[in-house]
Amino acid sequence: MRLLYPFFLAAVLAAAEPGPVVLLSLDGLSARHFTQATMPRIWRLGEKGFRGEGIPPFPCTTFNGHATLATGCWPGHHGIVGNAYVDPARGHVSYSGVAEQFQREPLWVAATRSGVRTAVYHWVGATGPWEQVAPWRMEPFAPDTRDEDGLAFVDRALEDGARLVMAYLSGIDTEAHQKGPGAAETQAKLKATDALLGPWLEQLLAKRPGIRVVLAADHGMARMTRRVDLPGLLEDLGATVVSHGGSAYVYLKEAGPASEVLRRARASGLRAWTRQDLPAEFHGERHPRIGDVVVLAPVGTWVSQGRSPEAKAAERAGRVGAHGYNGQPTEMHTWLVVLGAGQGHLGALPLWDLAPTIAQWLGFGFQQPPDGKPVAVLAP
Secondary structure (H helix, E strand, O other): OHHHHHHHHHHHHHHHOOOOEEEEEEOOOEHHHOOOOOOHHHHHHHHOOEEEEEEOOOOOOHHHHHHHHHHOOOHHHHOOOOOEEEEOOOEEEEOOOOHHHOOOOOHHHHHHHOOOOEEEEOOOOOOOOEOOEOOOEEEOOOOOOOHHHHHHHHHHHHHOOOOEEEEEEOOOHHHHHHOOOOOHHHHHHHHHHHHHHHHHHHHHHHHOOOOEEEEEOOOOOEEOOEEEEHHHHOHHHOEEEEEOOOEEEEEEOOOOOHHHHHHHHHHOOOEEEEHHHOOHHHOOOOOOOOOOEEEEOOOOEEEEOOOOHHHHHHHHHOOOEEOOOOOOOHHHOEEEEEEOOOOEEEEEEEHHHHHHHHHHHHOOOOOOOOOOOOOHHHOO
């Protein structure tokens, strides 16, 4: 009987350890795009799990959306305040969400510190150590890779013992930007994604009982019908405009022209605030990387930052569909599916609640409490 005890103890400990967690983000895949008609295989899987909608942070863009998914924090705390911004120390930062720019601890660092074997694929900020801590396995973003490569990375990581795997997949961001959210090319990409991801998920869930899978995204998409030339409006004020699509940051060399920026923006049908007066619902926390003035357009209008004819033409080509608004309009809501954690309806949840939920599942915490809270109905 004594000889059996170590084996019994090992079995008990293995049963007590929570199963692995996989977080997949599909760029630009909105709640409106996820239907029984567009993605039937994943829809059927979702009926056995939890379905809901994700509310992204402001502005609804790829870099700060993924930073929020990773940290459980608002952009005003994690510091990635858009795809591009002006940092007081570094100057203009554009599409460069490297680890050192994160000002709050990402999931892969919190997990690694706690002894949870973690693998990260192509995630914003997963480019190297954060405060001298790097995950067990990490592959930074590289162009010309396929979603099949990302899923193969997940498979290998799980096979090698990872308990948390985070992977970025292409979603419909490119198609919706260039052709529009409702275009045939966008619909075709949804069906192709369903045909790839659906069977993979079915096999994963069958092979690994106890695994939890979160399917999310960074932002939604809306069709553009109007353009506002913000640099043209502010040309004589010495302003630098950094546009996010449906919103923009305006950086001023001097504080004086702020009231004139507000006046001109509002006269053009835009909403505008100084950084200090930005409403609390935007969670900017007066972060110094945010513009001196924040401009928000109505859904369907995009704010241009192009100055030359070539720059304006390039913007138009990528603005058939766009995002960058605040998270409340339903066009900006992301798809959200949780598999392996029960069954039910989640409603609309802030994306910053997902990281604390995953940390709770795997039994680790953060150095500093995040802004989000674990989702009660998903509690282990």
